[in-house]
Amino acid sequence: MAVKPSERIMVPLPSHSIVPIEDMHKAPVLQTHQLGIDFGGLTAVNNLNLAIGPTEICGLIGPNGAGKTTVFNLLTNVYQPTRGTILLDGYDTKGKSCDQVSKMGIARTFQNIRLFGKMTVMDNVKIGMHNQLHTSLLSSVTHGFGYKQAEKKAYDKAKELLDFFGMADLRHHQAGSLPYGAQRRLEIVRALATNPKILLLDEPAAGMNPSETAELMENIRRIRDEFQIAVMLIEHDMNLVMGICEGICVLNYGEIIAKGTPDEIKANPKVIEAYLGKKADK
Amino acid sequence: MKKSQKKLRKSTVNNLINYAIVAAFYLVVTVMIQTGSATRHMKSMLVPICVAVILAVSLNLVIGFLGELSLGHAAFMSIGAYTGGLLSKFIANQFPQIPVAVRFPVSLLAGGILGAVFGALVCLVVLRLKGDYLAIVTLAFGEILRSIVINLEFTGGAAGLKGVPQDASFTYGIILVFITLFVIQNLVKSKHGRAIQALRDNTIAATSVGVNATRYKLIVFSLSAFFAGVAGVLYSHNYSILTAGTFDYNYSIEILVMVVLGGIGSIRGSVIAGALIVMLPEMLRSLQDYRMLIYAIVLIVMMIFTSNDTIKMYMAKYNPVNFVKNSMTAKKSQKEEN
């Protein structure tokens, strides 16, 4: 697929992933074509074709070491792909740096929490809004020329976002001192603060108990409904994946082995084989 | 909302205290000079104190807020010192009608800008590096620069640059300290300052939310080198003779000692420690021989005491300030229960 960097390409969603219904006939927010990456001689991800609808909740599952986090790293340009194309809202992300891709509308959380530990919760969210605050260097050095208005705007919006997740009371705490669950939530808030079109969550339920997981599921749904964005998540908790995802991709050895709705995936023999191993020959 | 305003006020107050410390220092010294109670010796330390404070605060921007170690701060200072010195000398010789009030600020600006250019240049070279590698390259840069300066004709070579007009004064020094504090304190508490600290805490996460790492590294290095250059101009116009040997690795370490002694990331600490490091050796003449040894011990002890978790825990437990605070909150919560 030869694409010029600035050109916007809109391709309708392929028929097999038209979930949810509202996304039908809409162009996907994220699309990859034959995406792949090699580390030395090792092919970590290969022939990855994805299409995610603008308000879809999509799960990416697979056994350990299947390359799920590598896919996220490719989508956010932490790694530059060896081959293939990524279209984010129709724009090619080839050669862009991480921060540019973030500006284009992709946000993520990390498997091992990466907060700005020494800064307050509020500041963590404000950093998420970095590219929406237009304070010039001059105005930040002098604290004039619209600095106060911009800071006020940032504070209000950050507080609103924190309120949405019931974290507004924690806003003056140091991020590194929060309990684990709150740190995970804060990472999501920070990602949302970038005003993304698609949110990537890397094992959001890791280390959570069932009631926390239930709350998380509710939150993910609310994020989609309230912000009207797509969510893609890597998760090992099958209750969560089957409970909220509309479409699921199964990855094994760096390649997609199955795509479909939760029910289709549950019944797919290839998936069962990947997770449980081959049945012994009779 | 109310709490935020209170918080905002608190951080503003913090900045104001720093300005007040500098202003009070200026007033006390001026009164002492007016009443004639200041010795010649004391007066000779005033501009060096300003130089040290500017250097320490600007290095703290790199170490405390960007979280990288630069061992080439003296080199950036030397660029300012030579640029400003040569320019002032040139203006004084060619256009003697230009007053000092124009000549000196022009040199300050030129020295700062050239310092910033070199800061940006070094930053571009070390862009892909961090931590130990970055530190050693800044050190290497300083040594390269020093050997080049010694080998050049127009800088006076190893013999040094003579005849720089003595334009620097305590008032100029204090004004420059104010400007440095104003710019760096304001920057740190803005969108850009937050981005810089985010890079320090977690580079990958910061870029993932759209912070351009290259841009901010460049901003920090050039700004810090700008003020180092300004400090250099102030320095060269105080002594009128410049030798390249002054701006060696040891000088960079001395600035590092100021930052570490004052507390990494604490601007007020840098201000106070910068002044102390200039004054102490003069006040404790008997310890002159042990000065370097004391610096070394300061570096080691400060690091172990501020970075070791076990020691930190004990310090926090028996810190009188925290003790009072804790007992107060305990009382408060008791009251609330009642």
Place this chain on the structure above:
Amino acid sequence: MSFLSNLISGLSLGSIYALIALGYTMVYGIAKMLNFAHGDVIMVGAFTVIVAVNSMGLPAVLGIVLSVLICVVMGVTIERIAYKPLRSSPPLSVLITAIGVSYFLQSLALIIFGSTQKSFPKVFNMEPVHLGELTIKGESIETLVVTTAIMIGLTLFINKTKMGKAMRAVSEDRAAAELMGISVNKTITVTFAIGSALASVAGLFFGATYGFIGPYTGSMPGIKAFVAAVFGGIGSIPGAMLGGILLGVIENLAKAYISTELSDAIVFGVLVLVLCLKPTGLLGKKINEKV
């Protein structure tokens, strides 16, 4: 001086750098820190020989043994007192502490020995060797022979012994090594001991080659040896050897054919160039931060 004799004295200087660089690279690989004070161990080693031979009148061999012993004890003590409390601290704190230790050793030597350089005793009495037109200094030959022997010995130690295996394991993954029953503390202690011993030997040859030792003698060769370690790829033992020797040759040729004053600048220029073009050095392997 002909090109060949320049090359040989470059090789000799380079092998001294290589000895020091080995200490840097081993400590960097295993303790994950840049031991800034490593260069100053050279100075301590050389001063020990001076005191033992010139002041106490001990035979040279005893002086050398004493110097190695003192350096080993000192290296291990430094690690225990200054670096061990900071093992889980941010790299910046460790680096600043190491700079402090380097400064400490220098200023202590300044207080004890004064700033004037002391002449180094003649520990080697080998006549220069004449090969046709070419004259090779005795020290050069001895340096080359001894350093080659040490490097072979060290390579065997790392690859063949149990301790060597433990060191490789700790450098690969400290936590995993600890779970396998390897004592990380002991391994780091041994690493510092070996590094310091190598530095004291380097100090000996450095003193023998240049003849004079002062409190700051160690810092420049120390920094250059770090450049050598980076050049070869930090963490890699063959890399440190190769980097050291190449750097010594480059420095000597630069001195002979370009400019004596600018030779240091050229050496540092090499560092900047290497780090720009290949940050992992010649033989180093790339370490990616896991996301």
